[in-house]
Amino acid sequence: MFEVIAFYTFSILTIIMFGIVVFSKNALYAMSALAGGMIFIAGFFFLLEAEFLGVVQIIVYSGAIMALYAFGMMFFDTTRDVKENIHYKKVLYSLSIISAVLIVVILSAPIYSANIEAFYPSVMEGVGNTQMVGLVLFTKYLIPFELAAVMLLAAMISGILLVSKRMDINLTEEEHDEVEGEIV
Amino acid sequence: MITLTHYLVLSGILFSIGLVGVMKRKNLLMLFFSTEILLNAVNIGFAAVAHYYGDLTGQIFAFFIIAVAASEVAVGLGLLVLWYKKTGSTDLDTLNMMKG
Amino acid sequence: MEKYLYIALFAPLAGSIITAFFAQFPKTLFTGIFTSALIFISFISSMILLNYVDVGTIVHVEMMDWISAGNLSVPFGFVVDQVSVIMMVTVTLVSTIVHIYSIGYMDHDASFNRFFSWLSAFVFSMMILVMSDNFVGLFIGWEGVGLCSWGLIGFWYKKHSASWAANEAFIMNRIADLGMLMGLFLIYWNIGSLQYDVVFAQIVNLDINIVTWIGIFLFIGAMGKSAQFPLHTWLADAMEGPTPVSALIHAATMVTAGVYLVIRCGEIYALIPEVGMFIASLGAFVAVFAASMALVNRDLKRIIAYSTLSQLGYMFVAAGLGAYWIALFHLMTHAFFKSLLFLGAGNVMHAMNDELDIKKMGGLYKAMRPTAILMSIASVALAGIYPLAGFFSKDKILEVAFNDGSYFLWFALFIGAGLTAFYSFRLVMLVFFGEKVHEKLGFHPHEAQPFVIYALIPLAALAIVAGFFEHSFHEFTTQLLVDYEFTLDHSIALVLIFATSAIALSGIAFAVYKYKRGGFSEKIEQWGVYKLLSNQYYIPKLYEEGIMKPFTTLSRFAWKSVDVRIVDATVDMIASVIYGTGQKARKVHGGNLSSMLRWMVVGVIVLLALAIFYRPMV
Numbered sequence: 082m083f084e085v086i087a088f089y090t091f092s093i094l095t096i097i098m099f100g101i102v103v104f105s106k107n108a109l110y111a112m113s114a115l116a117g118g119m120i121f122i123a124g125f126f127f128l129l130e131a132e133f134l135g136v137v138q139i140i141v142y143s144g145a146i147m148a149l150y151a152f153g154m155m156f157f158d159t160t161r162d163v164k165e166n167i168h169y170k171k172v173l174y175s176l177s178i179i180s181a182v183l184i185v186v187i188l189s190a191p192i193y194s195a196n197i198e199a200f201y202p203s204v205m206e207g208v209g210n211t212q213m214v215g216l217v218l219f220t221k222y223l224i225p226f227e228l229a230a231v232m233l234l235a236a237m238i239s240g241i242l243l244v245s246k247r248m249d250i251n252l253t254e255e256e257h258d259e260v261e262g263e264i265v
Numbered sequence: 266m267i268t269l270t271h272y273l274v275l276s277g278i279l280f281s282i283g284l285v286g287v288m289k290r291k292n293l294l295m296l297f298f299s300t301e302i303l304l305n306a307v308n309i310g311f312a313a314v315a316h317y318y319g320d321l322t323g324q325i326f327a328f329f330i331i332a333v334a335a336s337e338v339a340v341g342l343g344l345l346v347l348w349y350k351k352t353g354s355t356d357l358d359t360l361n362m363m364k365g
Numbered sequence: 366m367e368k369y370l371y372i373a374l375f376a377p378l379a380g381s382i383i384t385a386f387f388a389q390f391p392k393t394l395f396t397g398i399f400t401s402a403l404i405f406i407s408f409i410s411s412m413i414l415l416n417y418v419d420v421g422t423i424v425h426v427e428m429m430d431w432i433s434a435g436n437l438s439v440p441f442g443f444v445v446d447q448v449s450v451i452m453m454v455t456v457t458l459v460s461t462i463v464h465i466y467s468i469g470y471m472d473h474d475a476s477f478n479r480f481f482s483w484l485s486a487f488v489f490s491m492m493i494l495v496m497s498d499n500f501v502g503l504f505i506g507w508e509g510v511g512l513c514s515w516g517l518i519g520f521w522y523k524k525h526s527a528s529w530a531a532n533e534a535f536i537m538n539r540i541a542d543l544g545m546l547m548g549l550f551l552i553y554w555n556i557g558s559l560q561y562d563v564v565f566a567q568i569v570n571l572d573i574n575i576v577t578w579i580g581i582f583l584f585i586g587a588m589g590k591s592a593q594f595p596l597h598t599w600l601a602d603a604m605e606g607p608t609p610v611s612a613l614i615h616a617a618t619m620v621t622a623g624v625y626l627v628i629r630c631g632e633i634y635a636l637i638p639e640v641g642m643f644i645a646s647l648g649a650f651v652a653v654f655a656a657s658m659a660l661v662n663r664d665l666k667r668i669i670a671y672s673t674l675s676q677l678g679y680m681f682v683a684a685g686l687g688a689y690w691i692a693l694f695h696l697m698t699h700a701f702f703k704s705l706l707f708l709g710a711g712n713v714m715h716a717m718n719d720e721l722d723i724k725k726m727g728g729l730y731k732a733m734r735p736t737a738i739l740m741s742i743a744s745v746a747l748a749g750i751y752p753l754a755g756f757f758s759k760d761k762i763l764e765v766a767f768n769d770g771s772y773f774l775w776f777a778l779f780i781g782a783g784l785t786a787f788y789s790f791r792l793v794m795l796v797f798f799g800e801k802v803h804e805k806l807g808f809h810p811h812e813a814q815p816f817v818i819y820a821l822i823p824l825a826a827l828a829i830v831a832g833f834f835e836h837s838f839h840e841f842t843t844q845l846l847v848d849y850e851f852t853l854d855h856s857i858a859l860v861l862i863f864a865t866s867a868i869a870l871s872g873i874a875f876a877v878y879k880y881k882r883g884g885f886s887e888k889i890e891q892w893g894v895y896k897l898l899s900n901q902y903y904i905p906k907l908y909e910e911g912i913m914k915p916f917t918t919l920s921r922f923a924w925k926s927v928d929v930r931i932v933d934a935t936v937d938m939i940a941s942v943i944y945g946t947g948q949k950a951r952k953v954h955g956g957n958l959s960s961m962l963r964w965m966v967v968g969v970i971v972l973l974a975l976a977i978f979y980r981p982m983v
Contacts, residue, residue: 085266088271095275096279103290104289111295119301129313130316131312134324134327141332146334150297150342152342153345153346173963176288176967176970183970184280185281187277188270188276214324217325232333239339239343240340242343243346284969287962288962288963288966296958357959358959360957
């Protein structure tokens with residue numbers, strides 16, 4: 082019972098939030114709604130007994146990524162309403178409706194069900210979700226884990242490079258006054 | 266009772282909302298938001314499948330999707346900032362050097 | 366013995382191919398001497414084979430399998446039997462002499478090397494024609510000589526009239542070849558093989574109508590090659606080519622290919638005497654027809670060309686009436702004296718700076734004594750005076766006509782003999798004797814180089830003595846060919862001989878008498894008959910108006926309305942459709958990210974639709 086109520090509540094809220102993200106004219110509102118939607122998605126994860134995933138969702142998505150977006154917003158003029166003129170409204174709406182209908186039809190029809198086996202069973206007596214995730218992550222999915230680490234490193238470096246200025250000057254080795262005079 | 270189908274339909278609806286946003290938005294930043302919606306919708310789907318079949322693979326996949334989304338945002342925002350500094354607008358229609 | 370066959374066959378080909386590499390270079394004497402030597406080797410081989418072939422000993426080789434498709438098996442096979450060895454010797458002998466002559470004649474020509482390449486290629490094709498043992502090989506040689514004739518008539522291709530004449534010859538030949546192909550198809554369809562021995566053995570089993578049609582179709586092919594009426598106009602126009610070409614092709618070899626075909630298929634024609642009678646009648650008609658046109662012509666080579674046409678008519682009369690060996694005999698002797706005549710005419714042309722109008726010559730005897738003597742010998746042989754070669758062969762033909770009971774044919778040939786004598790000596794008198802018109806016009810004639818004269822002497826010798834080989838020739842060829850039964854009384858035969866000689870001599874005497882006195886008056890050129898004859902009975906004009914103009918109109922219509930409008934338009938439409946589609950599809954790549962994202966969603970929808978409606982499993 083509790084599950085049903087929670088599911089419907091969260092789903093309606095999530096849909097409303099994401100609706101605001103998509104249809105709002107104000108960037109700030111959109112960003113805030115996105116953050117809210119992320120939190121509700123984490124709620125879904127908790128509902129699905131994927132606690133570790135839920136926590137990660139809150140920390141990474143709502144925490145780090147939304148913070149990134151907030152910093153990014155600093156560069157743009159957020160008071161201005163974004164003017165958007167769309168050329169082909171009809172095309173747009175028809176495409177969206179068709180795709181929505183198709184997806185829902187596909188997903189609601191019973192398709193494969195018979196012969197699915199679990200490779201990495203999630204329920205073990207006395208062991209929580211986090212431990213299970215850790216077990217699988219560091220044994221079976223070790224290589225993707227390492228690769229993901231490398232990818233994050235690359236992203237970080239590229240992020241720094243993209244927006245930095247004056248990379249040719251090494252601030253720590255120079256004299257204090259020279260550096261002072263040259264800061265733009 | 267909530268079955269897998271419910272979650273999958275929810276995931277589908279959220280995905281469609283994301284698609285609409287992708288098609289509709291002209292501001293680059295808003296476009297990124299819509300992309301985030303897409304990714305999250307898919308995450309819900311993976312987690313639901315993992316729950317209902319008792320398999321951890323779905324959750325692990327969702328992890329990696331989150332990791333990828335994070336790095337994508339980092340790089341994407343960096344590029345966006347550079348573009349804004351260069352051209353002074355974040356309108357999508359200015360991004361047409363690949364024409365033809 | 367087989368190696369002699371291969372040597373005789375392939376020596377000309379070797380000469381032609383090797384010389385072809387020199388074709389673009391300026392004159393190198395090596396090519397002339399090399400090809401002449403190779404043809405001479407071919408001649409020696411032919412003579413050896415002539416010696417060897419006897420009753421029961423013929424040389425038959427099968428070189429390799431060529432077509433082997435289903436029931437049709439056509440190998441490359443060659444046979445040297447009595448008939449083909451006579452043809453081989455004739456062809457190679459005349460070819461050798463013509464090659465040597467050409468070294469002198471084409472001396473100043475820039476395309477010296479190319480000439481010898483074509484000439485040797487022609488000899489090779491002719492050898493294939495006569496040596497083949499099946500109809501398809503014959504047809505290949507047939508087409509080959511047609512092609513080389515085209516190349517040689519149009520040798521000076523920059524001259525418009527030469528190209529035109531070459532095309533005319535080739536196209537007329539092609540039209541006749543259609544008839545020949547029909548004949549070949551009928552033979553294959555009914556008998557199942559195209560080998561001579563098989564065909565001739567089985568031809569008696571066929572329905573007489575089919576055999577008649579086969580005979581008619583094969584003769585149509587022969588008509589084109591041997592320039593019988595109505596496909597005769599190309600022979601006179603073929604004189605545009607160099608004189609050695611006229612001597613070789615249009616006197617001795619190619620035009621006799623048609624006669625060879627009829628002789629070779631004697632066993633077919635023996636079954637259908639009505640077709641034979643038709644052939645003979647046509648031959649007699651052509652004999653008189655051509656002789657009449659030669660009477661008034663002023664062009665040196667054309668007179669000789671018409672005389673060739675006339676003699677071909679004689680050969681067809683003999684072949685049509687069943688006297689195949691006599692036709693072959695006349696073919697051989699005619700080759701000798703006609704080529705001699707042409708080559709002598711070439712000397713005269715060379716001396717007179719390629720001038721062809723005999724009314725502008727005259728009194729060349731003093732300046733060109735050897736040539737004059739040679740041409741006179743050839744003319745006497747042509748006229749058929751004892752003891753020269755022409756007498757024996759031509760007389761026999763007249764005997765055959767009388768013997769057969771076709772007195773009308775005999776009479777036509779009789780008149781033809783008189784006309785032949787007259788115009789031959791008209792030619793000789795106007796060129797060599799009489800008033801020296803050429804001096805007034807500023808020509809300075811000189812004799813040809815000595816080696817050219819020496820080359821012509823064997824021909825003259827053969828023109829004189831070849832007649833005495835008649836008896837051994839008869840025995841030799843009838844080992845293979847159907848013999849002809851003479852039922853004439855010996856006394857009647859003697860009377861005929863006297864009558865023929867009488868008319869020939871009177872023709873000569875009349876010509877000598879008239880032209881010594883300065884010829885006919887100018888007024889004769891106003892007569893209607895004269896005009897008719899000198900315009901070749903207006904037949905070329907008829908062809909031009911009746912056939913060529915409508916055909917050209919039809920071709921133009923087919924080109925402009927059909928080809929350009931329909932075919933070209935269709936091809937262009939395909940190209941423009943593809944281009945247009947490309948232009949429209951280009952808009953997808955507009956560079957606008959938004960539109961690209963939308964296209965992406967379209968793709969997603971397509972995939973989803975496929976996933977729903979086209980599920981290969983479940």
